[in-house]
Amino acid sequence: MASITSISRAQPIHNKPQLGVLKKPQAHFLSMPISSFSPKKSRMVAIAATTAAEKGKKRYPGEAKGFVEEMRFVAMKLHTKDQAKEGEKEPQGQPVARWEPTVEGYLRFLVDSKLVYDTLERIVEKAAFPEYTEFKNTGLERSEGLARDLEWFKEQGHAIPEPSSPGINYAQYVEELSEKDPPAFLCHFYNTYFAHSAGGRMIGKKVAEKILNGKELEFYKWEGDLSQLLQNVRDKLNRVAENWSREEKDHCLEETEKSFKFSGEILRLVLS
Numbered sequence: 001m002a003s004i005t006s007i008s009r010a011q012p013i014h015n016k017p018q019l020g021v022l023k024k025p026q027a028h029f030l031s032m033p034i035s036s037f038s039p040k041k042s043r044m045v046a047i048a049a050t051t052a053a054e055k056g057k058k059r060y061p062g063e064a065k066g067f068v069e070e071m072r073f074v075a076m077k078l079h080t081k082d083q084a085k086e087g088e089k090e091p092q093g094q095p096v097a098r099w100e101p102t103v104e105g106y107l108r109f110l111v112d113s114k115l116v117y118d119t120l121e122r123i124v125e126k127a128a129f130p131e132y133t134e135f136k137n138t139g140l141e142r143s144e145g146l147a148r149d150l151e152w153f154k155e156q157g158h159a160i161p162e163p164s165s166p167g168i169n170y171a172q173y174v175e176e177l178s179e180k181d182p183p184a185f186l187c188h189f190y191n192t193y194f195a196h197s198a199g200g201r202m203i204g205k206k207v208a209e210k211i212l213n214g215k216e217l218e219f220y221k222w223e224g225d226l227s228q229l230l231q232n233v234r235d236k237l238n239r240v241a242e243n244w245s246r247e248e249k250d251h252c253l254e255e256t257e258k259s260f261k262f263s264g265e266i267l268r269l270v271l272s
């Protein structure tokens with residue numbers, strides 16, 4: 001599970017005055033004490049800082065590779081150390097390998113996940129902002145696969161529950177955000193689809209081994225080459241973000257923590 005309660009602020013960005021929608025100014029990664037970074041990261045940050053100083057310009061971790069790399073950098077730090085090697089949070093609860101899931105709990109997780117994917121996919125289909133149009137039919141959509149999985153569980157004689165508050169709350173949150181704040185919305189879009197393709201897949205495999213005789217659900221199958229589909233979406237996100245000011249980019253990065261919090265609550269349903 002993501003460490004929902006202990007997740008620290010998505011790392012801050014700079015001290016410039018910010019737009020109305022932004023939170024109060026915070027220190028940038030590069031202005032944090034070097035002791036708060038792991039040795040490997042400290043080296044990376046030191047190199048970035050030197051380069052920045054040389055160029056007389058502030059740099060942001062991952063910036064040279066494109067904005068998605070900045071999003072990834074913030075997201076990876078919010079993992080616990082046992083979830084991913086770049087994670088910086090202390091482990092909380094049992095690692096996924098020791099989870100004791102139940103079919104009922106897993107069904108609650110799938111139902112709430114479907115509500116979130118239905119919502120994300122409806123939002124980009126409706127495209128209230130022109131930048132959402134880019135994200136229609138990316139091949140990463142999960143809604144139809146989840147519908148087929150729930151049908152399969154039904155055929156197996158399981159009752160499909162109604163969505164519960166973790167999914168309802170997240171769906172409502174992203175829906176509202178999407179209508180007024182594209183950079184923040186696209187942070188949730190990125191984290192939801194990319195988390196599922198990484199840790200989500202690993203969790204699905206472990207759970208299936210324990211309670212579904214290893215059956216692979218449609219939720220974990222993509223048509224075509226997944227790494228290419230992910231790369232296409234990275235390229236689109238990078239292109240969209242090229243039109244954002246630094247303040248809008250920072251605002252997007254700051255939303256990562258909320259994405260972890262909401263998704264973490266849905267993930268916990270597996271163990272409910």
Ligand code: HEM
Pocket residue numbers: 001002072075076079082083084085096190191192194195198199200202203230259260263264267
């Ligand atoms: C038990 C929970 C989780 C586990 C075990 C987990 C594990 C992982 C692992 C192993 C990676 C791959 C790291 C690599 O590329 O080497 C990853 C990537 C990632 N995770 Fe998680 N994760 C979890 C929860 C989450 C949550 C709640 C979010 C956000 C909603 C999230 C967002 C991401 C993102 C954005 C990436 C980068 C994917 C990419 O670069 O393609 N993860 N995670």
